[in-house]
Structure formats: structure tokens, C-alpha cells
Amino acid sequence: xxxxxxxxxxxxxGANMPAFLARPSSGGPYPGVVVWMEIFxxxxxxxxxxxxxxxxxxxxxxxxxxxxxxPDLDEGYDDKGRNAGIAQMQKLHADQMIADARAAxxxxxxxxxxxxxxxxxxxxxxxxxxxxxxxxxDVAAAASFYGGGIAAPQGPGGQPAPIHRTNKIRGKVLAVFxxxxxxxxxxxxxxxxxxxxxxxxxxxVVVYDAADHGFFCDQRATYHxxxxxDAWERVKKLFAAELR
Numbered sequence: 545x546x547x548x549x550x551x552x553x554x555x556x557x558g559a560n561m562p563a564f565l566a567r568p569s570s571g572g573p574y575p576g577v578v579v580w581m582e583i584f585x586x587x588x589x590x591x592x593x594x595x596x597x598x599x600x601x602x603x604x605x606x607x608x609x610x611x612x613x614x615p616d617l618d619e620g621y622d623d624k625g626r627n628a629g630i631a632q633m634q635k636l637h638a639d640q641m642i643a644d645a646r647a648a649x650x651x652x653x654x655x656x657x658x659x660x661x662x663x664x665x666x667x668x669x670x671x672x673x674x675x676x677x678x679x680x681x682d683v684a685a686a687a688s689f690y691g692g693g694i695a696a697p698q699g700p701g702g703q704p705a706p707i708h709r710t711n712k713i714r715g716k717v718l719a720v721f722x723x724x725x726x727x728x729x730x731x732x733x734x735x736x737x738x739x740x741x742x743x744x745x746x747x748x749v750v751v752y753d754a755a756d757h758g759f760f761c762d763q764r765a766t767y768h769x770x771x772x773x774d775a776w777e778r779v780k781k782l783f784a785a786e787l788r
Contacts, residue, residue: 580666
């Protein structure tokens with residue numbers, strides 16, 4: 545499918561959140577999908593994912609939820625990028641993240657080329673943001689990739705971690721993790737699976753035993769092609785079933 549991409553801004557409580565938008569070049573309206581970035585910002589990988597989503601027939605937007613402190617962050621997968629991203633991540637506050645999530649959903653829904661069905665996906669801290677978005681908005685589908693801190697003792701800014709909001713989720717959830725990921729303990733993955741079951745959320749937790757953190761990103765040393773391909777197929781099936 546032919547697509548177009550552009551830079552846009554998403555209004556959030558009187559401020560502007562920069563974002564990268566990709567959409568089919570003709571036809572529509574189409575369902576919308578929010579793509580949440582990693583700590584490295586809306587970099588080339590996140591823009592590529594956003595365009596991949598658009599080619600499947602969605603209006604996809606990747607907002608910069610570091611917009612309050614580093615709106616232009618665009619880093620690579622090296623020590624410099626990691627240090628810059630961690631510094632920004634430590635400044636996050638769950639209440640502000642929720643405001644950004646609600647603003648992104650409202651932005652997509654308010655476009656003339658979208659339907660009212662919205663999905664969300666994200667990676668690492670963006671996977672955390674995806675679970676939070678599923679709990680605090682009415683998205684119909686959420687795909688969280690190696691979401692760190694979902695089941696941590698507390699969330700950003702000392703607020704409740706996303707797992708404690710599981711009872712509010714109404715859409716379908718796909719949460720994928722790498723079995724070799726030392727950043728996310730297996731106990732936290734088990735806790736997420738148990739929370740979804742406890743609150744009767746339509747959800748699936750998938751662990752790729754051979755994969756590490758960041759396995760979906762082909763710019764990382766931890767890229768694992770087989771796991772990435774399977775996860776992408778699962779995302780496509782999820783969105784096709786829940787957003788069409």
C-alpha cells in the first residue's frame with residue numbers, strides 16, 4: 545500500500561507534542577494506531593515501524609512523550625543514546641504519560657481520515673506506555689513489546705504501576721517478551737499474565753525463549769529475526785481482528 549508520512553503535533557493540555565505520522569495515501573477512513581517509542585526517541589526504527597503499520601492500512605502516529613524535556617530526542621542504539629534516553633525516562637511521571645496517551649487517541653480519532661477504532665503498540669518504555677494506554681483509554685487493541693516496569697513496585701513519578709490498573713482494560717492485549725531479557729524478570733512477566741487472567745482481560749502473553757530485550761529492532765545487536773517475524777504476524781492479526 546502506498547503511504548505518506550509527515551511531522552505533526554498533538555495538542556496536550558495547551559502544549560504541543562511532536563509526532564511522526566504515516567498514513568495510506570488514498571482511500572479511507574482507516575483505523576488509527578498509536579506507536580509508542582523506546583527511550584531513544586522517535587528515531588529511524590520507530591519511524592520505520594510506524595510506516596509498516598500504515599502500509600497495513602492504518603493511520604499511525606508516533607508521539608514523542610519526552611516532549612516536556614527533550615522534544616527532539618532521536619538517538620541510536622549505542623551508549624550515548626542509551627544514557628540520553630535513560631536520563632529522560634527518569635523524568636517521566638505517570639499522570640503526564642496518561643495525559644499524552646489520551647491526547648494521542650483523541651488526535652487520531654479527530655482526524656477526518658480515521659474511524660473510531662484505535663489500537664496501540666510500543667517498545668520497552670513504549671511497551672509500558674502501551675499497557676498504560678490500554679488501561680487509561682478506550683483503545684480496542686494493544687500490543688506491548690518487552691514493556692519494562694509494567695509490574696514494578698511503582699510506576700514513573702511514584703504512581704501506581706500499570707499492572708495495578710489492569711482491571712480498567714477493555715480492549716484485547718498482546719504482551720510479548722524475550723526469554724533472555726534480564727531487564728524484565730520472569731516473575732514480572734508471570735505477574736502480568738496472572739493480572740490479565742484475574743481481571744478477565746482478553747489478553748495473551750508470549751515469551752520467545754531465544755530472544756533478548758529489543759529483539760524486534762533490526763538495528764540492535766539483540767535483533768532476533770524469527771521472534772520478530774512471529775510477533776509482527778501476531779500484531780497484524782490482532783489489529784485486523786479488533787480494529788476493522
